[in-house]
Amino acid sequence: MRQVKSCGFIVMRTQPQLSFLLLMKHSSRYDLPKGHIEVGENELSCAFRELYEETGIAASSLHLDQTFRFTTIYQTSEQRFGLQEIAEKTLVIFLGWLKQDVKLQLSEHDAYIWVDWKPPHAIQKKTIDPLLAELEQHFHKNEIRF
Known part of the structure; x- marks a missing residue:
């Protein structure tokens, strides 16, 4: 089985309210900014x-939370060279806080949304929901208050 690794960010902002960024690739599927x-x-x-x-968000626009790193491993089906291939995928997500408001410049997705932070969340079972549950524990454990 082929192994792949994808890395990305969950981007949080505190204004106008506490929320996180999701990209919409298809009408029924949300995702995070991430890639191989x-x-x-x-x-x-x-x-x-x-x-x-x-x-279009530059590294200088984010404050990286050095203490948060979400990792999950799952099997996925990928199209490669016209063939359907099963791969074991490792997903690594870091937490970044926007320092100021930015104008997003999407290149690979049709739309985006800012989702208010109101746990528990039910967005996507495979990766996003477990990430948000772990993030909620991180906030509680580190007494991060909003």
């Missing part, structure tokens, strides 16, 4: 590159 790691990249540089490529 390239040769010579580490996880964080991949996440920053993908964030900039997909949203």
